[in-house]
Amino acid sequence: MFIQEVQEIEIKNMYGHYFIDRKHEKGSSEYINGILKAKTLNDFQLSFDEKIVENVIKIFDKCYDWTIFNSDNLILYYKKHHEIVNMDDKINERGYSFVRIVYKNRLHATLVEELEFDNDEFCLDKVMDGIRKLEKHLSYMLNQTKTRFSSTNSVILSPISSGYFVHEIIGHLLEDDLFYHKQSIINKSIQASKMLNVSDIVTENIDINDFDDEGNPCKDIVLIKNGEIINCMSKASGNRRRQNYKFPCTTRMRTTYVHPVIEKKVDQFISESDGDIYFDRIIFGHMNPLTGDYLVSGYGYKITDGLKTNFISDLTISGNIIEDLVKIQEIGNDLFKQGSECLKLSQVIRVNCLSPSMKLENINIMGEIYE
Structure with a gap:
């Protein structure tokens, strides 16, 4: 009961x-x-x-x-x-x-x-x-004109954006209902950058620290190790959750933890860049589990000589996870926790991301740039 x-x-x-x-x-x-x-x-x-x-x-x-x-x-x-x-x-x-x-x-x-x-x-x-x-x-x-643009660039993700990025484009695929779905892209060979290590953890969440909504004990689980998928979330890790008592339990993320790699913070990523794009915040994201095609959208800046210059609204990254997960070039150590409300199967639950800043290369982007 x-x-x-x-x-x-x-x-x-x-x-x-x-x-x-x-x-x-x-x-x-x-x-x-x-x-x-x-x-x-x-x-x-x-x-x-x-x-x-x-x-x-x-x-x-x-x-x-x-x-x-x-x-x-x-x-x-x-x-x-x-x-x-x-x-x-x-x-x-x-x-x-x-x-x-x-x-x-x-x-x-x-x-x-x-x-x-x-x-x-x-x-x-x-x-x-x-x-x-x-x-x-x-x-x-203020007092600037915006124009539409599209290009292929290196992209620096803020700690908030990198957590959302990993959560959205690969996290849901590592929930067992999608992981074992016969049509899921996850059943094909997916190799991420070797520096990518991702866990789903109990701490840093909304006090889900004992058992899930089916009564299963909660424990941390390593999902991606050195770029390779090694586990998926399930009742064995205590990931069965529901919006409320009116809904059935489904496998859902708790806190998506992207492990830090190098001693580097977002300001240093920016100061070392010229012509790259800085993604300050992702507002919306979507990934097709059958094809691996994804899209994330929000806002950010163009970087010129190590400084944020032109603001970019409706900033969008699009691509395919098979091609883009290997494009992670650097992962910093400036961990930041951010919560959000996550929708799946008509149920909204609170989840968290704990992630550092990240740099990707050769990413397809578009947006409205203010000049």
Whole structure:
């Protein structure tokens, strides 16, 4: 029997208007004759902390008063999630909270910053720092004209982008339902750069440290070693997860850990480059498990004489994993953890990436460059 109780508070300021959603839900599910039976339990009292709501609104108001962004272009979103799972008298308590800052200008350039918080850490200064990062990007776009371009370049991925890149283009293929699918590209010979080592780990995630949503013990698992695929995620590693009690379990990532290699940080990658492309943040990604074709999109910069110069919106990398995984040229050691919400089979769950910066060569890119 899987029993889950969830409390969530979501607060969004969109175009100057607040939208507040409070949820307290409890339910159970079990398999009866192979069919998942779920039911909502109503034996609880609705409760939430109004001080959290008041504090978030106060901070969001200050951000709008301070920022140079037009409030019609700036969206602030806060989510606090807390859940208690009881699986056959084994209890896991999980929680996370984050703020997502989204800016869209009249030229349809989208900038995103997502900040994670411990339960009692939410504060104005950290949100302001996130807005300042977006303002730096905005300063590169002001009074400039954008033009469409496409080319083949070396690409430097920030620690945030490199984790997303590995998660999206190879991570899902290493979940056992895709790994063993007879039509999956993973059944063909795939060789990555020998410096690539990837694990799926329990720590650095949303407190999934004991058992998964089927009751299987959680443990770290090495997926790629020296460029070769050696394992896949499964119930044996405790990777069976679900969005909530209404859904069946599927094999999902927890924290995608890209192991550091050389003593190098992203600033050094940039300072040593000329004419390369710096991918600051990936916002969206997709990979076809039948062909290996992939696409990731976000924003970044052209690098000139070791400096970030021209801003690039709608920056897109596209290719095929069989061809591009061997193009990883360098992996740094500036590890950074970033969470995100991951969609698979109509279920959204929270995952993390823990990754350093990375450089790839001869990559197909396109985007809108500001000059």
